[in-house]
Amino acid sequence: MRIAILSRNKNIYSTRRLIEAAEQRGHEVRVLDVLRCYMNVVSHRPNIHYRGQEVPPVDAVIPRIGASVTFYGTAVLRQFEMMGVYPLNESVAISRSRDKLRALQLLARKGLGLPVTGFAHKPDDVQDLIEMVGGAPLVIKLLEGTQGIGVVLAETRKAAESVIEAFMGLKANILVQEFIAEAGGADIRCFVIGDKVVAAMKRQGKEGEFRSNLHRGGSATLIRITPEERATAVRAAQTIGLNVAGVDLLRSNHGPLVMEVNSSPGLEGIETATGKDIAGMIVDLIEKNVKRHGAAKTRTRGKG
Ligand code: ADP
Numbered sequence: 001m002r003i004a005i006l007s008r009n010k011n012i013y014s015t016r017r018l019i020e021a022a023e024q025r026g027h028e029v030r031v032l033d034v035l036r037c038y039m040n041v042v043s044h045r046p047n048i049h050y051r052g053q054e055v056p057p058v059d060a061v062i063p064r065i066g067a068s069v070t071f072y073g074t075a076v077l078r079q080f081e082m083m084g085v086y087p088l089n090e091s092v093a094i095s096r097s098r099d100k101l102r103a104l105q106l107l108a109r110k111g112l113g114l115p116v117t118g119f120a121h122k123p124d125d126v127q128d129l130i131e132m133v134g135g136a137p138l139v140i141k142l143l144e145g146t147q148g149i150g151v152v153l154a155e156t157r158k159a160a161e162s163v164i165e166a167f168m169g170l171k172a173n174i175l176v177q178e179f180i181a182e183a184g185g186a187d188i189r190c191f192v193i194g195d196k197v198v199a200a201m202k203r204q205g206k207e208g209e210f211r212s213n214l215h216r217g218g219s220a221t222l223i224r225i226t227p228e229e230r231a232t233a234v235r236a237a238q239t240i241g242l243n244v245a246g247v248d249l250l251r252s253n254h255g256p257l258v259m260e261v262n263s264s265p266g267l268e269g270i271e272t273a274t275g276k277d278i279a280g281m282i283v284d285l286i287e288k289n290v291k292r293h294g295a296a297k298t299r300t301r302g303k304g
């Protein structure tokens, strides 16, 4: 097969591993910087150009689109979809996962466990918003944040009120969420490929930190997850429409709660923690799906 990887940097771990796994299996790989792709939007033979030349036909595309380039990145991916190329993750599913509120609404609709979450644009009554999610302590999140930046724990009602008002003054979109204290500063990253959790790790925030992000100094260890956690992670990925996803769960007193579904989960942490060949499993899934469906039979086609 010929496989294109949409990635801004071919030297980062995840991209290197995907190239390696694909080449090991005899595929031809090309890395395209998504921001340097340009295209013509036409109904007859749409194509993509790169550095002055048309991109030769490929069978599959692996989107590794960073949060900061979601808008243009998904447009390029849509163009590949219009050309009949199999996308590992579809543009619509990526857009859903990048909008935390949209993702949570989809998950809630399917009855998946979530922390109680409130969302507001310009509430006249911040007190009532705080009440809605059960009062302090609570977590306030910037809607477009990643890597733990923009996630704040407000321990008291007063603190919550000030932080919410400050964010609103900056015209930032936020969500307000019940704080799951019993998670103990840890979460569980479930790596979903197809309809399976192929690897899981526990991430523990450093001493005194409630955020478990590895970028914030958290550490990862191998963990065994329960059948309920496994089923929850797979359903969450399927609800968003992702073939490959990093589903983050919080262990609460009343079962697993879905916190986030990532559409370009990093490979370094999970491969290091589990010793598994995740990149290889991703390429295996592409082989299976391209063979089975041919191209372009995408699941969310036409749906928002
Ligand atoms: P980001 O997209 O920036 O990673 P997250 O929503 O994943 O934002 O939050 C970052 C971290 O903060 C999580 O990995 C988790 O450890 C902690 N966290 C987030 N929300 C909650 C919550 N409602 N209760 C307890 N801990 C939370």
Ligand code: MG
Binding pocket: 147, 148, 213, 248, 260
């Ligand atoms: Mg996160």
